[in-house]
Amino acid sequence: MPITSLPFDHTYARELPGFYAPCQPASVRAPLLLFFNHSLSEELRLGLAGQDDAALAALFSGNALPAGAQPIAQAYSGHQFGHFSPQLGDGRALLIGEVIDRHGLRRDIALKGSGRTPFSRNGDGKAAVGPMLREVLMGEAMHALDIPTTRALAVVATGEAVFRERTLPGAVLTRVAASHLRVGTFQYISAHGSLEQVRQLADYAIARHEPECQEAANRYLGFLRAVAERQAALIARWMHVGFIHGVMNTDNMGIPGETIDYGPCAFMEAYDPGAVFSSIDEMGRYAYQAQPRIARWNLARLAETLLPLLAEAEGQAIELATEVIDAFPARYQHHWLAGLRAKLGLSGPGDDDAALGESWLDLLHAQQVDFTLAWRRLADAAEGNEAPLRALFAGQPGLERWLQRWRERCAAEPAVQDRAARMRRTNPWLIPRNHRVEEALAAASDEGDLTLFEQLLHALRQPFDEDPALARYAEPASGAFMAEFRTFCGT
Ligand code: AMP
Ligand code: MG
Numbered sequence: 183m184p185i186t187s188l189p190f191d192h193t194y195a196r197e198l199p200g201f202y203a204p205c206q207p208a209s210v211r212a213p214l215l216l217f218f219n220h221s222l223s224e225e226l227r228l229g230l231a232g233q234d235d236a237a238l239a240a241l242f243s244g245n246a247l248p249a250g251a252q253p254i255a256q257a258y259s260g261h262q263f264g265h266f267s268p269q270l271g272d273g274r275a276l277l278i279g280e281v282i283d284r285h286g287l288r289r290d291i292a293l294k295g296s297g298r299t300p301f302s303r304n305g306d307g308k309a310a311v312g313p314m315l316r317e318v319l320m321g322e323a324m325h326a327l328d329i330p331t332t333r334a335l336a337v338v339a340t341g342e343a344v345f346r347e348r349t350l351p352g353a354v355l356t357r358v359a360a361s362h363l364r365v366g367t368f369q370y371i372s373a374h375g376s377l378e379q380v381r382q383l384a385d386y387a388i389a390r391h392e393p394e395c396q397e398a399a400n401r402y403l404g405f406l407r408a409v410a411e412r413q414a415a416l417i418a419r420w421m422h423v424g425f426i427h428g429v430m431n432t433d434n435m436g437i438p439g440e441t442i443d444y445g446p447c448a449f450m451e452a453y454d455p456g457a458v459f460s461s462i463d464e465m466g467r468y469a470y471q472a473q474p475r476i477a478r479w480n481l482a483r484l485a486e487t488l489l490p491l492l493a494e495a496e497g498q499a500i501e502l503a504t505e506v507i508d509a510f511p512a513r514y515q516h517h518w519l520a521g522l523r524a525k526l527g528l529s530g531p532g533d534d535d536a537a538l539g540e541s542w543l544d545l546l547h548a549q550q551v552d553f554t555l556a557w558r559r560l561a562d563a564a565e566g567n568e569a570p571l572r573a574l575f576a577g578q579p580g581l582e583r584w585l586q587r588w589r590e591r592c593a594a595e596p597a598v599q600d601r602a603a604r605m606r607r608t609n610p611w612l613i614p615r616n617h618r619v620e621e622a623l624a625a626a627s628d629e630g631d632l633t634l635f636e637q638l639l640h641a642l643r644q645p646f647d648e649d650p651a652l653a654r655y656a657e658p659a660s661g662a663f664m665a666e667f668r669t670f671c672g673t
Contacts, residue, residue, distance in 0.1 A: 185241045188228060190250040190279025193288070194361075197386055200379065201371065202254040207244025207276055208297025208307065210354065212341025215239040216311070216632060217318055219335050222358060226283050226291070226335070242336035242356045244276070244296045251278045255299035259373055260366035260433025261483055263467055268373050270366060270433050271301030274309060277362060288390060290362050291335065294355040310350035311339055312627040313670075315635055316619065317355055317444040323614045323642040324441055329419045330412075331441040332359040351627060360440055363387050365484045366433030372487035381491055391438050402491040406506050410481050411513060412439025417477045418517035421470070422525060423613060424450035424553040428460040428669055430468050430476045432483050446669035449613040451658045453546035453553040459616075461668040474518075478510040524608045525557055527564050527592060527601040538591060545580050552658045554613050561605035564592070610645035612652065614638070616667050617659035 195202065215235040223230050230238065240246040247253065255272035262270075275294045283289050294317075295309025314337045324331040340352035363386075371383050388395050388405050395404035416439050420427065427434070428446035436442040446460035455471035463469070468476060485503035492499035515536075522539040523531065532538075546556050551574050559571035563585065575581045592601065622634035641655040648656075659667070 183234065183237055184246055185230065185233060185237050185248050187249040188251065188279065189281055190252070190291075191281070191288075192252045193280060193390070194256070194277065194290075194386070195252055195254050198382060200375065201367070201383065202256045202277075203271075203300040205253055205255045205276060205299045207247070207253060207293055207354075209245050210243045210338075210340035210342060210352070212339075213239035213243035213245055213354075214339040214341065215242070215336065216339050216353065216626070217315065217334065217337040217635075218242075219318075219322075219333065222333055222335050224284070226281050226289060226358065228281065238336060239338045242293070243338040243340060243354050244293050247278060253278045253293070253296075255301055256362055256367070257301065257370050257374075258364050258366035258433050259369040260364070260431045261369075261480070262431045262433070263463075263465075266369075267433075268370070269301070269303075271370070272299055273302040273305045274299070274307040275357075287360065290357075290359045292357050292359070292362060294357055295340075295352065296354050306344070308340075308342075308344045308352050309355060310344045310346065310627070311337075311353040312350065312623045313445070314353040314355040315626050316623055317357070319614050319619055319622070319635070319639060319642065320444040320447055321441075322639060323645065324425070326643050326645050327419075327423055327610055327613075329423070329425075329441060330416055330439055332357050332436070334358075351630070359436065359442060360438035361387075361390055361436070362442075363391075363437035364433050364442075365435045365437070365480050366431075367437070368484055368487040369432060377490050380487060384488065384491055387437055400492065400502070402488050403502050403506070406481075406485055406488055406492075406503065409437055409439070409484065410506055410510055413477045413481060414474075414510060414513040415439070415517045416441065417474050418514060418521050420473060421518060422521045422608075423610060424453070424470070426450060426457060426459060426468070426470045427473065428458075428463065428468055429671060430473065430480065432480045435477070435480045445671040448616055448667070448669050450553050451616065451664055452550040452661070453543065453556070454550070455543075455547065459667060459669045461670055474511070474514045477514070478507060481510060482507045521608070525560075525605065526588065527561070527598070527605040529595055529598055529604075532591060532594065534591075538587060541584055542588075545575070545578065545584055548580070549575050549578055550661075551575060554610060555656070555658065557609035558606070558611050560588075561602045561609055564605055565602040606648075607646055611648045612641055612645040612655050614642055615655060615657065615659055617663050618655055620667075 253276040257271045277292045298307035318334040335356040342352040344352040392408045395401045398404035434443040448459040450457045457470045458466045489499040563571045622638045625631045626635045641652045
């Protein structure tokens with residue numbers, strides 16, 4: 183039964199003419215549903231319960247868009263590895279509509295890999311099964327870790343080949359986002375449009391994401407501050423689970439503060455502040471520890487586009503923007519420290535908490551200890567079971583000294599009954615382990631076998647619960663695997 187209509191709205195298309203190009207998805211040869219996110223579909227109130235796979239595949243391949251869809255390719259620019267590309271835009275994505283979800287929030291629904299658009303440049307507009315399923319795994323893992331993220335609604339295999347370094351099976355991903363507004367969207371309008379259009383975009387973003395700023399004396403300053411605050415919180419969350427985005431270009435930084443673009447991302451295994459996995463990030467611009475600094479740099483690019491709106495006199499506008507950008511490191515530190523305390527099992531602030539955390543991380547680094555397991559075993563130590571933690575450290579005396587400090591710090595707080603349990607709610611047992619992700623994607627892409635993908639996805643949905651049946655998903659990859667491990671932009 184074909185799906186004939188969806189409750190789509192189109193505020194972006196309606197309110198921001200000139201910021202996009204209308205464009206139809208390419209039709210695909212043999213759509214086959216590989217993944218459908220039923221619970222997300224319910225959350226979005228799409229009314230798709232009971233639809234058969236063929237109808238969902240026809241819809242989410244772009245072959246049979248329902249009435250009410252109005253596909254557009256959004257325009258944006260971006261600083262890529264520090265260099266400004268004035269004309270990027272959706273080269274292989276189409277926003278098909280917006281819906282209001284169960285919580286009353288407006289969400290974008292977009293296809294990715296749906297064919298060429300006016301922004302495709304030399305690209306084919308296509309996507310492959312492996313990278314699109316990877317986006318499912320990473321996004322759903324982040325969601326289960328309670329980290330703001332875009333999410334995958336569906337993946338449909340196209341039955342067509344995509345030509346990269348080798349021939350791959352093609353796929354279309356359906357992505358859901360609080361919006362697809364990016365720092366790069368502002369850069370595009372600032373570079374190509376009028377001041378009035380920059381104002382239009384900012385007003386749109388404020389109405390959609392920061393309605394409380396509408397009352398502020400300087401709404402655009404309030405907006406900049408709110409975007410920076412959300413990024414500070416987001417990057418702190420990334421750091422606390424060892425997430426490395428891998429390609430923090432300004433076009434991959436979302437205004438709503440969700441993690442977006444799961445191309446070359448990876449979770450760190452052994453703790454290494456300099457960790458980089460992306461094959462194209464040769465200089466380590468987007469290394470793990472560089473992420474807060476890069477976020478600030480990207481926000482400065484956003485601030486530049488807003489200058490004419492911040493104040494009439496340029497000098498004053500620069501002063502206001504600089505204040506927000508200069509405050510970013512402290513705002514980031516605030517969120518990082520709050521997260522650190524939770525991970526350490528502390529319920530209130532202490533003066534030396536940052537130093538306590540740093541010296542713990544130094545220990546992990548010195549011994550190349552697995553980041554996720556070390557935190558998890560620290561929760562066991564909080565209830566007196568220290569052996570599993572010690573086993574990770576190969577008898578390092580520094581660990582004993584540090585544990586002593588930590589125990590004293592914990593003892594200085596009113597006795598907490600459920601410290602270990604609280605630590606387990608913030609220190610995940612499971613992250614998407616790189617070797618598990620790779621084996622699942624290889625089976626799906628090379629053999630069309632989704633069993634490992636589905637099992638892994640199931641495991642990643644409960645990252646805080648230790649389940650012996652899922653132990654293989656908690657095991658770190660071997661050092662040899664990680665030494666060779668590289669990620670690629672999802673093209
Ligand atoms: P990304 O690295 O995914 O953030 O993409 C950067 C830019 O390249 C965006 O404008 C994309 O739409 C575009 N792009 C990436 N892959 C393709 C492709 N296969 N065909 C057309 N455009 C692409
Ligand atoms: Mg991108």
